[in-house]
Amino acid sequence: MSTDSALRVVVLAGGLSHERDVSVRSGRRISEALRNRGVDVDERDMDIDLLPSLIADPPDCIFPMFHGAAGEDGAIRDVLDLLKLPYVGSNPEACRLTYDKPLAKTIVARNGIFTPEMVVLPHEAFRELGAGAVLDAVEKAFGFPLVIKPSKGGSALGVSIVHTAAELPTAMVSCFSYADCAVIERYIAGTEVAVSVIDLGDGPIALPAVEIVPDGEFYDYNARYTAGLTEFFAPARISDEVSQRVADAALTVHTILGLTGFSRSDFIIDGEGVPQFIEANVAPGMTETSLLPQAIEAAGLDLSEVCLALVNDAIEAHSAQA
Amino acid sequence: MAPQSGESPLGNRLDPHLARYAKRTHGMTASEIRSLFAVASRPEVVSLAGGMPNIAALSMETVTSTVANMLATRGQVALQYGSGNGDQRLREQICEMVGLQGIAPHPDDVIVTVGSQMALDLITRIFCDPGDVIIAEAPSYVGALGVFRAYQVDVEHVAMDEHGLNPEALRETLKTLAAQGKTPKFVYTIPTFHNPAGLSQPQDRRMEILQICQSAGVLIIEDDPYGLLGFDGHIPQAIRSHDSDGVIYLGSFSKTFAAGIRVGWAVAPHGVREKLTLAAESAVLCPPAFSQLTISTYLDTQPWMDQIKIFREVYRERRDATLEALTQHMPEGTTWTHPTGGFYVWVTLPEGMDGTAMLPRAVTARVAYVPGTAFYINGDGRQSIRLSYSFPEPDRIREGVRRLGGVINEELKLMHTFGTLGAARPSVSSQGSTPGPDVV
Numbered sequence: 001m002s003t004d005s006a007l008r009v010v011v012l013a014g015g016l017s018h019e020r021d022v023s024v025r026s027g028r029r030i031s032e033a034l035r036n037r038g039v040d041v042d043e044r045d046m047d048i049d050l051l052p053s054l055i056a057d058p059p060d061c062i063f064p065m066f067h068g069a070a071g072e073d074g075a076i077r078d079v080l081d082l083l084k085l086p087y088v089g090s091n092p093e094a095c096r097l098t099y100d101k102p103l104a105k106t107i108v109a110r111n112g113i114f115t116p117e118m119v120v121l122p123h124e125a126f127r128e129l130g131a132g133a134v135l136d137a138v139e140k141a142f143g144f145p146l147v148i149k150p151s152k153g154g155s156a157l158g159v160s161i162v163h164t165a166a167e168l169p170t171a172m173v174s175c176f177s178y179a180d181c182a183v184i185e186r187y188i189a190g191t192e193v194a195v196s197v198i199d200l201g202d203g204p205i206a207l208p209a210v211e212i213v214p215d216g217e218f219y220d221y222n223a224r225y226t227a228g229l230t231e232f233f234a235p236a237r238i239s240d241e242v243s244q245r246v247a248d249a250a251l252t253v254h255t256i257l258g259l260t261g262f263s264r265s266d267f268i269i270d271g272e273g274v275p276q277f278i279e280a281n282v283a284p285g286m287t288e289t290s291l292l293p294q295a296i297e298a299a300g301l302d303l304s305e306v307c308l309a310l311v312n313d314a315i316e317a318h319s320a321q322a
Numbered sequence: 323m324a325p326q327s328g329e330s331p332l333g334n335r336l337d338p339h340l341a342r343y344a345k346r347t348h349g350m351t352a353s354e355i356r357s358l359f360a361v362a363s364r365p366e367v368v369s370l371a372g373g374m375p376n377i378a379a380l381s382m383e384t385v386t387s388t389v390a391n392m393l394a395t396r397g398q399v400a401l402q403y404g405s406g407n408g409d410q411r412l413r414e415q416i417c418e419m420v421g422l423q424g425i426a427p428h429p430d431d432v433i434v435t436v437g438s439q440m441a442l443d444l445i446t447r448i449f450c451d452p453g454d455v456i457i458a459e460a461p462s463y464v465g466a467l468g469v470f471r472a473y474q475v476d477v478e479h480v481a482m483d484e485h486g487l488n489p490e491a492l493r494e495t496l497k498t499l500a501a502q503g504k505t506p507k508f509v510y511t512i513p514t515f516h517n518p519a520g521l522s523q524p525q526d527r528r529m530e531i532l533q534i535c536q537s538a539g540v541l542i543i544e545d546d547p548y549g550l551l552g553f554d555g556h557i558p559q560a561i562r563s564h565d566s567d568g569v570i571y572l573g574s575f576s577k578t579f580a581a582g583i584r585v586g587w588a589v590a591p592h593g594v595r596e597k598l599t600l601a602a603e604s605a606v607l608c609p610p611a612f613s614q615l616t617i618s619t620y621l622d623t624q625p626w627m628d629q630i631k632i633f634r635e636v637y638r639e640r641r642d643a644t645l646e647a648l649t650q651h652m653p654e655g656t657t658w659t660h661p662t663g664g665f666y667v668w669v670t671l672p673e674g675m676d677g678t679a680m681l682p683r684a685v686t687a688r689v690a691y692v693p694g695t696a697f698y699i700n701g702d703g704r705q706s707i708r709l710s711y712s713f714p715e716p717d718r719i720r721e722g723v724r725r726l727g728g729v730i731n732e733e734l735k736l737m738h739t740f741g742t743l744g745a746a747r748p749s750v751s752s753q754g755s756t757p758g759p760d761v762v
Contacts, residue, residue: 016367018682021360127739157354158682169740170679176736177682213333225352227337234334289336 007039008059009311012076014045017068018178019155022225026286027065029293029303034063034311036304046070054085061311061318062087065283067154072283073099086318088310090282094258098280101151102183104257108277111256113249115277116268117142117186120151123176135168138184145187148172150179154281156220161187188276191269192219193236195250196284196295198262200309201316204254206247207295209267211236227289234298238269246275253280260317261310264292346452346474355693358681362690368722370644371690373517373665374713375581379636384624385580392619404611406603407595408434408587412618416573416587419621423549424563425571427589433598434609438547438574438586443469444601445543445570445588449507450475457495457509459487461668461697461706463517463545466510470699477699478506484659486523487511489530496538508541508570514558515548515664518697518708522662528561536568547574547586550630552663553638567591575617577665578630583613637665643716644709644723651727653734658709665712668694670705672734677707680733689725 011034013027014020031041042059044050046066054062064076064087074092081092090098098104102120109115119138126134138146148171149159158178160171175182193209211233214223223230235243250265257263257280264284267275284292296303362369392400407413413429420427435441442465450456452474458466460479470477478499481491492509499506511531513523523531535542544561552558562571574586590598602609620626644667648658655672669691671677678693692710694703709726711719 016361016364016688018358018361018685020364021357024360123736123739127735131740155357172740173676173733173736174679177679177733178686221354221357222351225357228335228340229351231333231335233332294334 007061007311008042009034009039009061009063010042010044010054010059011063011065012044012046012050012071013065015066015068015071016046017066017071018153018157019067019071022155022285022287023065023067023071025288026067026283026290029286029288030063030065030307033304033307037308039308039311046076051079051083054083058083058085060086061315063307063311064089065286067283067285069099069152072154072281073152084322086314088314089261090257090259090263094260095282098257098259098263098282099152101149101279102181104253104280105277107256108253108280111252113252113277114270114274116147116188119184120181121184122181126172131169131172135165135172139165139168142184142186147183147185147187148175149183149185150175151181151183152179155224155285156218159218159220161218188268188270190271190276191236191238192266193238193246193269193275194264194266194291194295195246196262196264196292197250197254197259198296198306198310199260199313200306201313204251206250207292207301208235208298209238209243209246210234210291210294210298211238212291224285225287225289230289232291232294234294239273242269242273242275245273249275249277253277261314262292264295346472349471355678355681358685359690361685367685367688367690368714368718368725369690370709370711370714370719370722370726371692372713373710375577376633376636376640376712377580377582379632380580380629384620384629388620388624389616391623392615395619396615400612400615402611404608404614406608407599408432408609409611409614409618412585412614412621413587415618415621416589420560420562420571420573420589422557423546424559425566425589426563427566431566431589431592431595433588433590433595433602434614435586435588435602436606436609437576437581437584438545438572438588439465439469440602440605440609441572441586441588441598442466442543442545443472444598444605445508445594446470446473446475448594448597448601449541455499455504455506457492457506457540458699459511459516459519461518461694461703461708462510463512464692464696466545467697467699470510475507479698479700479702480509482516482519482521484521485527486513486516486519486521487527487531489527489534492531492534496534496540500538505538506540508543509535510543510545511561512545512547513561514546515551515661516666517548517664518666518692518694519668520659520661520664520666521668522558525559528559529564532561532564532568536565542569543572544569545572547572547577548664549573550578551634551637551665553634553641554662555631555634562589570594578633579617579620579626583617585609585613585617634663637663637712640711640714640716640719641667643719644711647720647723651724653727653731656730665710667709667711669707669709671707671730672737673705674737675730675733676704678704680707680729683732684726684729687725687729689722689729691726 011027011031013023034041074095078092105115146162158175162171192212195209196207197204213231253265265280266278413432455476481488562569571589658669692708694706
């Protein structure tokens with residue numbers, strides 16, 4: 001791995017999504033990690049000055065850490081491709097597939113990975129068919145509890161676990177405040193784990209699964225970003241066999257969605273020890289309470305070293321492509 | 323599922339100090355709603371959220387020359403520790419200022435603090451033990467609720483009507499508390515250009531509230547940061563002007579000069595002021611001499627009342643833009659207050675709507691406000707939102723309100739689809755609904 005002090009990296013963080021705050025913190029941590037390895041890092045937000053500055057003074061590599069729309073939906077990476085600038089992480093197409101949760105679940109399911117049953121319904125479906133009738137049908141098919149979530153977005157924003165029909169309208173409105181389309185999933189009880197995959201140039205490897213045990217009912221925004229509200233186990237308290245199974249599943253997800261560099265896939269290990277895929281992330285959080293940094297530590301790796309390796313690999317891949 | 327081999331790994335909560343925190347920190351958590359305010363600072367977003375004074379209306383040349391003058395004449399004092407109750411000359415000047423509101427204190431009755439927020443903190447510290455009860459308007463200033471929460475004080479909200487704190491509701495609350503064997507430590511009120519409600523108590527209402535509190539033997543904390551900012555130039559007489567023993571009056575230079583200077587004050591009865599001074603010394607030793615002397619020099623050398631007139635005009639123009647845009651863009655069923663001074667309009671959404679749940683949609687539409695829940699200790703206020711017009715340009719305000727109208731209409735469609743909501747809402751702490759002080 002190079003520790004060339006001349007290496008210049010622009011970390012992109014902030015943006016206008018609902019996850020701006022998290023993105024800023026993730027970006028800061030990545031920047032700090034790279035600076036620890038002697039990299040010259042510039043942190044930039046998504047604004048009207050960004051592209052002119054990248055064009056006028058192109059860095060060696062870009063590390064996109066925007067979360068949410070425009071960051072994880074492939075848009076910024078499409079623009080970076082147009083500018084022929086190297087960047088860490090997945091290409092726009094992989095981002096688009098992954099960011100759309102129902103689409104990603106469908107692709108993953110077709111490749112043999114289990115995922116909770118779902119229906120995907122825009123607001124119009126409820127309005128035109130009648131919310132009561134649609135929700136009754138969902139209830140009859142899946143039963144309670146149900147998981148309601150926006151079809152796009154992260155940090156559990158707009159996500160609810162619903163136990164009774166009376167809670168459904170509130171959960172739906174909360175969900176539709178974040179996105180135009182809702183995913184209603186059958187609730188799977190089990191052990192919640194996140195498996196991060198990194199590729200430092202020798203092919204993707206799965207890091208140890210991190211088990212998530214929130215104090216509250218589920219791993220919501222507060223539980224994610226308030227140290228102390230969630231207990232993490234890294235590696236997860238699962239058998240070696242299940243551990244291997246979920247690692248394989250994460251690698252499959254990473255590969256079939258076309259992800260590169262790094263990703264994080266979230267699973268529930270159900271009562272039979274089967275990993276049920278929930279979602280994947282192309283720009284997983286890197287804050288002090290985030291899961292990928294914990295997985296890196298559990299693997300005996302160093303965050304700075306991993307970040308630098310990702311940068312070097314992105315530069316090499318870009319050069320090879322050129 | 324137990325691991326097949328080896329010992330169970332230890333869990334990690336990512337904060338080694340977790341067991342050491344005081345109980346009062348338990349509610350201090352990250353919040354989905356608070357995170358949305360991070361977007362509000364972006365220029366694309368019209369922020370009607372934070373109550374930022376419009377510093378652009380203050381001449382920087384004036385400030386520069388004032389600071390230079392102050393350093394040239396009193397620099398040695400400005401850069402040194404000072405007295406715990408504040409600079410003597412500034413306290414005299416504060417007495418002259420509050421004279422406009424009918425208060426005639428001795429300079430010794432004045433304690434200078436780091437913003438009036440510190441005065442509120444000190445007052446709560448010296449009067450309230452955990453579990454004590456205080457009374458506040460419903461809704462009330464979010465910064466005050468934060469202080470009360472930090473001292474583990476129980477807040478009893480009392481309803482307001484179009485003239486502010488409702489005396490009948492106050493009587494009723496005092497009666498109920500008495501029946502429970504509880505005596506509130508004080509009534510906290512903002513009688514003039516209320517934050518967040520934008521309402522003012524008429525003089526007869528102030529007298530009635532004072533009489534109720536006098537009869538019940540309850541102290542009044544009168545918070546008055548906006549008192550000089552009436553758009554018609556009228557300066558209401560403070561409650562304190564009628565009772566110097568039963569009312570502690572809080573004032574601030576944040577809105578009449580500059581918030582960044584962080585200077586406020588309390589006018590208090592003699593016994594209270596002694597304790598406030600000791601409490602202030604233990605908190606900060608002394609208020610910042612540099613800031614105090616800058617303001618003192620400003621008040622001595624500049625036509626500060628003219629500057630207040632400029633501020634009034636700036637805020638009046640923005641208030642007008644807000645009310646006009648609300649009339650134009652709000653859907654049927656929406657109502658709002660018509661402030662005659664200060665920074666805020668309190669908007670009540672159509673029946674069944676939820677301003678907290680609507681905020682993500684508003685942020686997506688590039689407009690921000692503070693949900694009504696921020697101004698209640700108990701999660702009430704969902705149907706309301708606070709709009710602050712103090713900072714944006716009038717055209718931006720119009721655009722922001724236009725966007726807000728679209729957002730409310732979209733939410734109404736959702737409400738019609740899913741029926742009237744509200745029953746099964748999770749509770750939201752006011753802390754979690756609040757932006758930081760720098761959200762513009």
